[in-house]
Amino acid sequence: MRIGIACPYSWAVPGGVQQHIRDLAETLIGLGHEVSVITPADDDQPLPDYVVPAGRAVPVPYNGSVARLAFGPLSVGRVRRWLKEGDFDVLHVHEPTVPSLPLLACWVAAGPIVATVHTAMRRSRVLLATQPVMRSALEKIDGRIAVSEAARTTLVEHLGGDAVLIPNGVATKRYRHAVPLDGWPGPGGAIGFLGRMEEPRKGLAVLLKAFEILAAERPGLRLLVAGPGDAAAQLHKLPEPLRERAFFLGEVDEEEKVRVLHSVDVFCSPNTGGESFGIVTAEAMAAGVPVVASDIEAFRQVLRNGRAGELFANGDPADLARAAGRLLDDPAQRADLAVAALAAVAEYDWDVVAREVLSVYETVVLGRATVGVAQ
Structure with a gap:
């Protein structure tokens, strides 16, 4: 044809x-x-x-x-x-x-x-x-x-x-295996984000506030962010003591994106709206990374109403911190969600x-x- x-x-x-x-x-x-x-x-x-x-x-x-x-x-x-x-x-x-x-x-x-x-x-x-x-x-x-x-x-x-x-x-095979970035995720744990930094509906501002809450309780926790935008402007939204624990890679190519997904313990999709599906979320699922996502319709669909990933109240940094914190503290739950995510994403x-x-x-x-x- x-x-x-x-x-x-x-x-x-x-x-x-x-x-x-x-x-x-x-x-x-x-x-x-x-x-x-x-x-x-x-x-x-x-x-x-x-x-x-x-x-x-x-x-x-x-x-x-x-x-x-x-x-x-x-x-x-x-x-x-x-x-x-x-x-x-x-x-x-x-x-x-x-x-x-x-x-x-x-x-x-x-x-x-x-x-x-x-x-x-x-x-x-x-x-x-x-x-x-x-x-x-x-x-x-x-x-x-x-x-x-x-x-x-x-x-x-x-x-x-x-x-x-x-x-x-989703090209599921492309995301299944990759070598993590050097030194990641690290013993203190890591949470990740992929998306356009300066686009409000992508929700990075919500994640940065949640990271403040999480980092106060976990001295070794780090944040890994990839995507186009002004990294310096985003970094300065964090309190100065936390800036050395947040890493902004800028725009990455497809190969490096897969490595980013394999470099974190929890992937966050804090989008506040305007999403019809959530392709980056599905890619994280295909990489076997446990996902925490805002409770919007697109993510509920992909994450099977929370059976294949954690959902948190849309736009609520405290609820995001609670959901991500539970996963960071529970390796067994992370493993269960990763298995459920791989099964759910197979149909895509x-x-x-x-x-x-x-x-x-x-x-x-x-x-x-x-x-x-x-x-």
């Missing part, structure tokens, strides 16, 4: 949607399919062979974050050319309501289209107001996928209709998820022509 995938966000910036698309594309290629991904990216940016750049991305505030999108005459032209040259059997667009390449591709394309919705958000006045403008593009979508119940709810509230529920995939393995996505492709392709450019 010839498959075209449209990515809304810059390939150069780490994010769950970009990673989902990358892993899906590589899994489908491994299964023998021809896959091409178009994404916001500069022409001189190093990209995998299957990725086509569609021009420079522009930062735009979106869903409590800053999304880097591509939308304009240059992008339209490149999408048209990509569709024409690709002659795809099916077009797969991700986040089609975002003003970027997937929406452009829906407007331009003719043929079978599948859309995946990743975002979970409250009713958006912007999306509701722009719905009439988008309708001509979105009505062309033949099959809809939501990565979680939260994402499905967002889709229903803003677009109507329904979607097949297919979760995010890409070998399983990609075949479910292929079933949607096959359904929409039946009786339809290949994807071309609308006249």
Whole structure:
């Protein structure tokens, strides 16, 4: 099958949607399919062979974050050319309501289209107001996928209709084994975090407050943080005596990310909202690391309502400290949660998820022509 995938966000910036698309594309290629991904990216940016750049991305505030999108005459032209040259059997667009390449591709394309919705958000006045403008593009979508119940709810509230529920995939084998960073986790214990430091909804501020509480009772406990952002600014949010026990690595590549997960005793997902699935949480589970996560819908789903990880009251540093402290003090409980997490995350393995996505492709392709450019 010839498959075209449209990515809304810059390939150069780490994010769950970009990673989902990358892993899906590589899994489908491994299964023998021809896959091409178009994404916001500069022409001189190093990209995998299957990725086509569609021009420079522009930062735009979106869903409590800053999304880097591509939308304009240059992008339209490149999408048209990509569709024409690709002659795809099916077009797969991700986040089609975002003003970027997937929406452009829906407007331009003719043929079978599948859309995946990743975002979970409250009713958006912007999306509701722009719905009439988008309708001509979105009505062309033949099959809809939501990565979680939260994402499905967002889709229903803003677009109507329904979607097949297919979760995010996790390359579980990639996370299973790694050598910890030198000197980690250490005899005093370590708690970890991965995410964009300065994005409030990622919850690092909640974790820093919890670390203050935990560190007062555990003199050897350390904090390991990885992700883009101003590390110095985050470090100075801690009392000076604790700064030498908090380590900020900045943005890390995929290999180092796996090592970070294997370098801590407890992984924390303190996100305060806006998550539809929790891919980093699932990756920690695949690494066999016990997880403490905020009690939001996305994490309850992935952690099986607390059976595969500890949940704490959203936004409450004291409750996070209590939950993490219990695990730090109980190696047997950590081991039990790690086993439960590995079992729970197995159903998100890409070998399983990609075949479910292929079933949607096959359904929409039946009786339809290949994807071309609308006249």
